[in-house]
């Protein structure tokens with residue numbers, strides 16, 4: 001293999017320092033991968049005979065063959081007067097071992113530059129794999145020859161190292177049992193959709209997300225040596241691709257249901273596109289934005305009529321469990337609220353540019369409380385006015401005492417398991433409404449009203465409104481709408497946006513002429 | 520706002536232009552390069568010979584993880600193609616693999632024209648005719664090709 005290291009090193013032919021190293025590694029591996037050279041003096045036993053290793057080996061082998069044919073072709077055309085003296089060196093450890101080495105070393109003058117000459121020597125079987133070599137280069141012609149061979153080899157190998165899924169240079173390649181090699185990320189994404197090899201359709205039998213699956217080390221080394229620049233470029237491009245959609249659309253968005261700051265959200269992720277989103281999130285800051293599905297198509301400010309509500313909650317993934325079937329269970333918690341400024345689609349899932357939404361500063365909140373509570377008394381029928389006159393603490397107490405009363409009546413939405421999940425009612429008035437909304441069995445559209453609020457008082461007044469309505473209905477506590485239970489289930493099984501893709505039943509063909517039409 | 524075009528789509532498009540498949544063309548729209556105007560020539564020796572069929576092809580956001588969406592625009596009498604131009608082809612559904620490409624899909628469609636399969640019909644009426652009176656079905660297919668797929 002290290003002919004490739006040599007090739008790579010040869011790129012810096014101008015740098016004198018590189019020469020010694022290149023010479024050192026130039027021929028070590030030239031013969032080893034080559035069937036035709038199996039007879040040369042080195043040991044060529046295939047060290048590893050597992051199918052994967054063989055497959056991985058095979059993969060590199062075809063590349064080596066290609067390189068060989070390039071070199072051989074060059075060898076044929078080399079003028080006889082361009083020669084290099086190749087001299088085998090005695091290695092220090094061979095000296096220490098005390099073996100007679102004198103007759104092993106050989107020195108020959110061969111046509112070509114270092115690459116071709118070394119190749120020829122190895123091909124004749126006159127070179128130990130482990131040997132070190134010294135060169136006596138006769139001039140610039142040889143250097144030029146090396147450079148041009150390197151160039152041709154790189155050209156020839158390009159198509160061999162292209163991934164069949166992304167059409168890019170194989171990035172961190174993984175080889176399947178059936179002997180097919182793809183970028184790790186490409187194979188992982190393929191696994192999200194199918195358990196079969198994309199190339200030959202054989203069952204893959206690989207762990208989901210390829211956890212613990214080794215890379216094709218041979219190929220990785222080879223690429224790193226052969227074209228380090230291209231590998232680096234590919235890495236950078238992949239990172240950019242991971243980062244998100246176009247421009248500033250760098251926040252992954254999960255259009256699903258409601259979440260609130262500081263409150264836990266449990267999700268099961270099984271749609272392929274969201275598996276990809278989840279992996280990327282886990283690899284970056286473990287966050288993604290959760291938005292509620294806009295089932296009634298209500299207009300969302302500047303965004304117009306989009307399929308989600310514009311205010312959402314950033315979730316932070318605390319725990320993640322990948323199941324054998326490739327689906328994932330995640331435990332997340334609301335970090336902060338945000339508003340979607342712009343959005344798009346990236347690899348099938350929504351991405352957006354979001355603006356964090358925080359409450360007004362405490363001083364502003366206090367000023368608001370002072371001004372609202374200091375107004376003239378309001379008549380009993382003015383419910384809104386009544387709430388304005390209440391201090392923030394009194395509004396909080398109203399909510400907390402409601403919870404106490406409901407507990408006294410053993411409301412089933414306040415069962416122990418609900419409290420185990422959401423915790424006890426917070427004493428912080430800023431957070432209490434979020435907790436309250438998380439446990440209360442009312443519609444998500446109603447609860448959503450908390451998300452755009454900028455003041456603690458606004459939120460407390462919203463929940464005070466809910467309480468008043470609930471209390472005005474007589475047996476509100478015992479009769480829960482069935483959908484409310486979904487909110488309280490520890491693990492809501494949520495499948496994306498509730499869209500169904502049923503093509504066969506549709507009378508008209510659904511065809512999206514422009515991908516931007518949706519956005 | 521749409522995401523930047525994956526390298527794969529760019530390369531596929533380039534290769535479709537630089538190494539075209541005989542009898543098939545696929546040209547991306549200028550304003551939306553995920554949307555292609557496709558022309559497929561009826562295979563020689565088939566009842567679609569001489570016809571040039573228009574199709575539309577769209578690469579969804581998660582292409583190549585999901586297959587391209589494709590349908591005939593030109594009317595065609597074929598047991599595996601319905602009146603809306605939808606195509607019953609395994610590689611466009613469950614047998615899709617990201618290692619397939621626009622080129623291979625279009626070749627499969629061309630092959631489907633050469634080998635209608637009434638046993639796995641999308642268009643029941645056509646399939647029935649194909650099974651009960653193949654000569655008549657082929658005649659109709661030829662007539663339709665003449666009528667709809669031969670412009671000028």
Ligand SMILES: [Zn+2]
Nearest residue numbers: 163166183186
């Ligand atoms: Zn790839």
Ligand SMILES: [Zn+2]
Nearest residue numbers: 178180197200
């Ligand atoms: Zn395979």
